[in-house]
Amino acid sequence: MRVLLGNSILMSIAIILLSCINLNSYSPLHLDPNQIESNYSDESTNFTNFTSSGGSGLAVSGEPGYVGDTLVASMMVTNSGNSSGTVSLIISPISGDEIFQGLQIPISPGSTREVFTPFKLSSSGTNNFDWRVSVVDDPDNSQLQGNFSVEVMPSQALNLSIDTIEWTNSGGLNFEASVSLSNGKSRGIILEASSGSQGSYQLLQSIQIASDPGRRTITFDLGHPSADEVLLEAIPIGWSPSADSVNSSQMNVSEPLVNIDSILVEASFAPERPIPGNRVIASIFLENMGNYQAQSGYVLVISSSDQKILTETQVQSVMPGSNLTTDVSLPDWPVSDSVVLEVQWHTSGIKSSNFYSIETDNSQEGLYLPFDILAAGYGLLAGILTILVGTLVWRAVSTRTPSTSDFNLRETKESAKSLSKQEKTEIQCSYCDQRLMVPHNHAGGVRCPACSMEFVVGENDKPPHPVVRSSEDTLNCPECEQALRVKIENRPAMSRCPVCKTEFMAEAEES
Known part of the structure; x- marks a missing residue:
């Protein structure tokens, strides 16, 4: 078995070798020259096809x-x-x-x-x-x-028109536009709505639509622009309409105005009679009696005398047939017996005003001083304390210090008690005729408690004093020329100038 297997293998190898020899001997006769060129050119040349x-x-x-x-x-x-x-x-x-x-x-x-x-x-x-x-x-x-x-x-025709337009105070400016496209394909369009004022335009709204052949209606709401005309334009997207197309439309508009007779402003003030410099509350009442909405605005309170704005506040819009009340503060009421105020309501480009004359309560006007009341209180307290201390010191000195006046104007309390027990004589004040009681043997200075003037009585051994004569009740001090009053019927009388303390004899001048 092994000998047969080995022989079979050898025979197979021989057959394979013979087949290869035959192929190599016959292949040069069957090669294509173009194929040989392509094989070599593909490896050496880059090309595109x-x-x-x-x-x-x-x-x-x-x-x-x-x-x-x-x-x-x-x-x-x-x-x-x-x-x-x-x-x-x-x-x-x-x-x-x-x-x-x-x-x-x-x-x-x-x-x-x-x-x-x-x-x-x-x-x-x-x-x-x-x-x-x-x-x-x-x-x-x-x-x-x-x-x-x-x-x-041929090109499709595009036609644009503004059909209806309305501008109301409550609903704003709105209009309906029609877009018409002739038979053909559905087209993309951009619609731009602009407001025009004095030749200049401002884009308000832009929308993009796909318009099918036929007619289509579109509504625009533009609010309350500042405009006197409206412009609507259709801009094709990637296509061209026919030459006879109408791709823009414009229309004049006018803003609805609130009638000045349809709005009302009133005011009340608390307190009814304000005190100058005090804070006052003004209640402002706004009423819209018309058919259009009064837009948001502001209220002014003005002093008519100098056109000074006392307060200003913003107010919201007021619907037709409704009213609004708001409170404002006037922090500093003017100083005047009667204050005339003008209350103004500015809304929708118009002004409504009303005048009020308010009487001022001046009964407490004196309480308002042009300085800090707290500082004045501290100063007053300090002054009172100073006066009290000074009074105490004066009393202490006067009870233990003898008189230092040349006319014995100051006496101790002990001497005053002893003199009160002495016999007294009635005299008259040289200045005001006030009757005074002095000790019988007193000689020297006397102070009148009524006019606080001083004069001398009972001293005959003193050196002679200057003599001043006049034919009237008034005369001049011989030292400082101060005008003094000594009645004629009381002369001759010893007088003392309250300014320079000079003593002199006042006599009546013989006519």
Whole structure:
């Protein structure tokens, strides 16, 4: 068995060797020279080979086409070479000079990519175009090229109009517009509503819609703009309407005004008779009796005498047939017997006002001093304490210190008690004729408690004093010329000037 197995193996090997010898001997006779060249050139040369994938050819999307539309031509391109390359699709009308070239698309070996180019339709009817795939590194390569045609219909007509418009005080400015599109495709449109004032426009609202063929109504709410006209424009998105289209519409508007006779402002003040400098509360009553809403505004309280604004406050809008009450504070009431105030309500561009004459309570006016009352209180307290201390010191000194006056004006309390027991004589004050009681043998100075003047009685041994004579009750001090009053009927009398303390004899001048 082993001998048979070994022989079988040897025979098989021999047969295989003979087959290989026969193949090698016959293969040179069957080699293709082009195949040999290709085998060697593929290894030594890089090249690209662009072809249409699967023979699909050029495809056009976006039809049916209308004048002004933009369609897209595309093709699936395969690179069967061994090197990467970049291509682009070029479209050119046969009857025109315009050229449409798409993006440059890189394609690697063995890959397939879509190459596309948008192009525009310029005329109605049959539009013929040439196309070719351009290789960036080899512009003259025209392996992929051809032509095609597109049936183009006239442009669709777009018409825009403002049908109704209304501007109310409560609802604001709103209008209805109609958008009409002729038969054809659904189109994208941007609608822009603007307000115009004195030739300048401001965009208020912008919306984008897809308009189907036919008529469509759209409502716009614009609030309360500052405008004397409204402009509505339709902007096509990626297409062109026909030349006879109307893609804008405008209309004059006027803002509704509140009648000045339909609004009312009234005020009351607390307290009814304010005190100057005090805080006063004013209750403002606003009423709208008209058909339009009074917009939010402000209230002023003005002093009519100097047009000074005493207070200002913002107020909200007041609906038709309603009212509003608000309180404002006047922190410093003017100083005057009668204050005339003007209360103004500013709303919706108009002003309503009312005048009030308020009587001032001046009974406590003196309590308001032009200085700090607390500091004045401290000063008053300090003054009282000083007076009390001074009084105590004066009393202490007067009870134990003898008189130092030349006319014995100061006496001790002990001497005063002893003198009160002595016999007294009645005399008259030289200045005010007040009757006074003095000790019988007193000689010297006497102070009148009524007029606080001092004069001398009972001293005959004193040196002679100056003599002043006059024919009237008044005379002048011989030392300082101070005018003094000594009645004629009381002269001669010894007098003392309260200013310079000079004593003199007042006598009547003989006529």
